[in-house]
Amino acid sequence: MTDFTWTRKQFHLPMGMIYLDGNSLGPMPKAAPARIDAMLRAEWGEQLITGWNASGWMAQPRSLGDRIARLIGAEKGHVVMGDTLSIKVYQALAAALQLRPDRRVILSDTGNFPSDLYMAQGLVKLLGDRAELRVVKPQDVADNITEDVAVTLLTEVDYRTGRMHDMAALTALAQNKGALTIWDLAHSAGAIPVDLAGAQADFAVGCTYKYLNGGPGAPAFIYVAPRHADVVDPALAGWLGHAKPFDFSRDYTPGAGVERMRVGTPPVVQMTLLETALDIWDRVDMADVRRQSIALCEDFIERVEAECPQLKLFSPRDATRRGSQVSFRAENGYAIMQALIADGVIGDFRAPDVMRFGFCPLYITHDDVEEAVSVLTRILRGALWDKPEFLQRKAVT
Numbered sequence: 001m002t003d004f005t006w007t008r009k010q011f012h013l014p015m016g017m018i019y020l021d022g023n024s025l026g027p028m029p030k031a032a033p034a035r036i037d038a039m040l041r042a043e044w045g046e047q048l049i050t051g052w053n054a055s056g057w058m059a060q061p062r063s064l065g066d067r068i069a070r071l072i073g074a075e076k077g078h079v080v081m082g083d084t085l086s087i088k089v090y091q092a093l094a095a096a097l098q099l100r101p102d103r104r105v106i107l108s109d110t111g112n113f114p115s116d117l118y119m120a121q122g123l124v125k126l127l128g129d130r131a132e133l134r135v136v137k138p139q140d141v142a143d144n145i146t147e148d149v150a151v152t153l154l155t156e157v158d159y160r161t162g163r164m165h166d167m168a169a170l171t172a173l174a175q176n177k178g179a180l181t182i183w184d185l186a187h188s189a190g191a192i193p194v195d196l197a198g199a200q201a202d203f204a205v206g207c208t209y210k211y212l213n214g215g216p217g218a219p220a221f222i223y224v225a226p227r228h229a230d231v232v233d234p235a236l237a238g239w240l241g242h243a244k245p246f247d248f249s250r251d252y253t254p255g256a257g258v259e260r261m262r263v264g265t266p267p268v269v270q271m272t273l274l275e276t277a278l279d280i281w282d283r284v285d286m287a288d289v290r291r292q293s294i295a296l297c298e299d300f301i302e303r304v305e306a307e308c309p310q311l312k313l314f315s316p317r318d319a320t321r322r323g324s325q326v327s328f329r330a331e332n333g334y335a336i337m338q339a340l341i342a343d344g345v346i347g348d349f350r351a352p353d354v355m356r357f358g359f360c361p362l363y364i365t366h367d368d369v370e371e372a373v374s375v376l377t378r379i380l381r382g383a384l385w386d387k388p389e390f391l392q393r394k395a396v397t
């Protein structure tokens with residue numbers, strides 16, 4: 001059993017704040033500042049270049065990848081860290097297209113995060129007639145996996161609605177038609193149990209600054225199924241994905257397995273921050289997270305529907321079809337969210353009118369849910385959101 005009282009104590013949670021935005025940026029582990037201070041002074045400061053060997057910096061992308069593998073049901077040794085999620089999407093797409101040279105369609109859906117679609121658009125532009133991006137409604141994905149599809153590019157949990165795709169079913173369907181699958185786990189890793197090996201997913205990518213609490217700018221991860229790992233030919237052939245980077249040979253030879261998905265120098269300070277978060281995750285069972293996350297989301301939905309009739313549920317009502325976030329639509333949703341934030345209840349807003357609330361059992365309790373809804377109710381009943389400072393849009397929503 002996961003001890004959520006213990007996990008909550010491991011995070012710095014600002015006084016007076018109820019943080020329902022861990023789906024965008026998780027809170028800081030209390031151990032992080034001291035760990036970074038020690039790393040900077042003892043490792044960078046004293047060891048300088050020798051730190052790559054002495055402190056194992058070069059091995060971090062693989063060792064942290066293994067700790068994340070457990071959380072996403074990946075085989076050990078098949079996840080590697082580095083770069084940002086957008087880059088990892090590009091790498092996975094290029095690799096998948098190479099594995100299906102006789103097919104040209106990338107199938108995605110309108111619920112996907114813009115950066116995933118932009119990366120696909122950029123690759124298609126580069127490849128000319130070789131590739132085509134087809135974007136359909138989320139509910140139409142299954143019917144559109146036709147024999148010309150090379151790869152599906154799907155985000156398992158929709159960033160706006162929280163709607164969850166059926167990874168196992170869609171992967172089986174795609175493979176039946178000879179297509180490959182890329183699963184974006186941005187809103188899955190640390191939010192819901194994922195079983196990449198069980199689903200026989202081909203590729204998966206994700207970020208670590210959302211539910212995994214790795215900090216702003218934390219590195220992304222990529223998974224390549226064992227059956228493809230030694231076959232794919234990396235489009236971003238960086239020196240650290242080379243079989244022997246320190247031979248400095250003129251020609252590229254891909255490294256073993258997922259190692260070849262490394263590109264350049266890893267962000268060591270960010271990896272070290274992520275390590276402090278993974279020290280907490282190592283003591284967490286994703287089945288417990290799921291059970292508690294559903295309980296918190298159900299509690300929130302029931303209270304909001306009872307107290308705030310102006311808000312309309314935008315997420316699936318069925319918990320089994322929903323990730324770990326709840327979205328409501330509201331006229332003036334932006335201003336309502338700003339008023340909530342001013343009162344210490346932090347969610348976020350996605351255009352045109354979606355208010356998003358993330359529930360992370362590692363540090364959110366039923367008391368927080370009750371308090372958040374009581375603040376929301378007060379703001380709505382008194383129209384306290386109807387002030388110039390709340391109506392003015394900021395750069396980051």
Ligand SMILES: *Cc1c(COP(=O)(O)O)cnc(C)c1O
Nearest residue numbers: 084085086113115155159186207
């Ligand atoms: C958060 C998110 C991203 C962000 O990509 P970065 O390169 O890390 O900025 C991409 N895709 C999805 C589905 C996301 O939710």
